[in-house]
Amino acid sequence: MTDADRGDIGARKRSHLQLSLNEDVGFRGRSSGFDRLSLVHDAMPELHPEEIDLSAEFLGFELELPLLISSMTGGTDEATELNTRLARAAAQAGCAMAVGSQRAGLESEDVEQSYRIRDVAPDVPLFANLGAVQLNYGYGVEQCLRAVEMIEADALFLHLNSLQESLQPGGDVDFRDLREKIAALCHDLPFPVLLKTTGNGISARTARKLVGLPIAGLEASGAGGTSWARIESMRGPGDEHRTRFADWGESTADSVRAVRSVLPDLPLVASGGVAHGDEVAKALALGADLAGIARPLLREAHRGEGALEESFRRLAEELRISCFYCGRGWVGDLVTEDLCESGNSDPFVE
Numbered sequence: 001m002t003d004a005d006r007g008d009i010g011a012r013k014r015s016h017l018q019l020s021l022n023e024d025v026g027f028r029g030r031s032s033g034f035d036r037l038s039l040v041h042d043a044m045p046e047l048h049p050e051e052i053d054l055s056a057e058f059l060g061f062e063l064e065l066p067l068l069i070s071s072m073t074g075g076t077d078e079a080t081e082l083n084t085r086l087a088r089a090a091a092q093a094g095c096a097m098a099v100g101s102q103r104a105g106l107e108s109e110d111v112e113q114s115y116r117i118r119d120v121a122p123d124v125p126l127f128a129n130l131g132a133v134q135l136n137y138g139y140g141v142e143q144c145l146r147a148v149e150m151i152e153a154d155a156l157f158l159h160l161n162s163l164q165e166s167l168q169p170g171g172d173v174d175f176r177d178l179r180e181k182i183a184a185l186c187h188d189l190p191f192p193v194l195l196k197t198t199g200n201g202i203s204a205r206t207a208r209k210l211v212g213l214p215i216a217g218l219e220a221s222g223a224g225g226t227s228w229a230r231i232e233s234m235r236g237p238g239d240e241h242r243t244r245f246a247d248w249g250e251s252t253a254d255s256v257r258a259v260r261s262v263l264p265d266l267p268l269v270a271s272g273g274v275a276h277g278d279e280v281a282k283a284l285a286l287g288a289d290l291a292g293i294a295r296p297l298l299r300e301a302h303r304g305e306g307a308l309e310e311s312f313r314r315l316a317e318e319l320r321i322s323c324f325y326c327g328r329g330w331v332g333d334l335v336t337e338d339l340c341e342s343g344n345s346d347p348f349v350e
């Protein structure tokens with residue numbers, strides 16, 4: 001990689017961060033799908049809210065909250081402070097955390113530090129991150145090992161971001177034969193490898209392609225939250241067509257349903273447009289094991305550690321109330337019977 005390429009990654013990361021923090025980079029024409037679902041009220045919950053158990057298990061890790069701070073950042077000075085704040089909050093809340101793509105860190109030792117958060121979050125299940133497409137651009141076992149070692153991670157997310165790459169000038173768009181390469185990596189690496197999308201969801205057809213792939217889990221990051229096509233379209237003058245794809249993809253709720261219909265037992269995170277505890281409850285009721293939150297927490301981290309702490313307190317409280325409302329004593333007891341289509345009291349039918 002040349003100095004110019006390195007500079008490009010840094011500049012790109014900075015503009016992604018600035019746009020995510022300061023602009024409306026969300027989906028506009030479609031939602032995460034959680035607004036179309038309501039939780040079903042149990043008028044006789046036979047519970048005390050303080051006894052409700054919000055804990056979860058994911059890949060053998062015990063969490064106090066069924067939450068993942070989804071992959072976001074690293075590779076710039078500003079990212080160092082944001083990752084540190086997020087990691088401290090994850091440790092305090094007892095949830096899991098992922099860092100953003102570590103390609104910049106692999107290409108330049110100078111920015112490795114921006115991803116390293118183990119010292120502030122010694123017990124947090126921590127996920128490394130690389131683009132799956134990089135397997136077609138020279139990356140393999142060595143880079144995956146280095147990414148995990150760099151941050152003392154417990155597992156690795158490989159992200160699938162074909163839409164974003166195709167809208168980036170000079171993006172890496174060769175997505176051929178990745179299934180086979182991912183399968184080989186899963187066998188060769190000594191830690192769990194998971195796949196994730198980046199806000200455009202997973203269809204039933206994609207889920208079927210994952211059947212038999214030895215991944216340890218999946219983050220179905222659906223449409224309805226952060227729109228990467230919108231971010232790319234805002235990064236300067238370019239082809240008008242980029243905005244046409246800003247509302248593209250399967251909603252988060254539809255993605256979870258699609259995955260669960262094909263892969264009922266795969267450890268699953270639902271992200272994309274999750275910002276409140278009742279949305280976490282709906283994601284779990286649809287069959288996700290955890291909910292993932294990215295940009296809403298990034299914005300709070302930017303405001304300060306107090307704001308971030310308050311967000312986690314609010315999320316936990318909303319989740320607790322949702323469970324109380326549904327008469328469920330443990331978040332893991334939420335099931336599709338606890339959902340109905342909004343405005344319709346018939347039970348939700350898969």
Ligand SMILES: Cc1cc2nc3c(=O)[nH]c(=O)nc-3n(C[C@H](O)[C@H](O)[C@H](O)COP(=O)(O)O)c2cc1C
Binds near residue numbers: 073129196199221
């Ligand atoms: C600033 C920012 C940077 C991101 N960088 C990455 C990344 O490097 N790798 C990745 O897998 N996902 C990345 N994502 C995508 C998120 O993990 C998530 O899938 C997506 O933003 C949807 O969640 P949200 O609606 O809660 O933001 C990033 C998101 C944001 C906001």
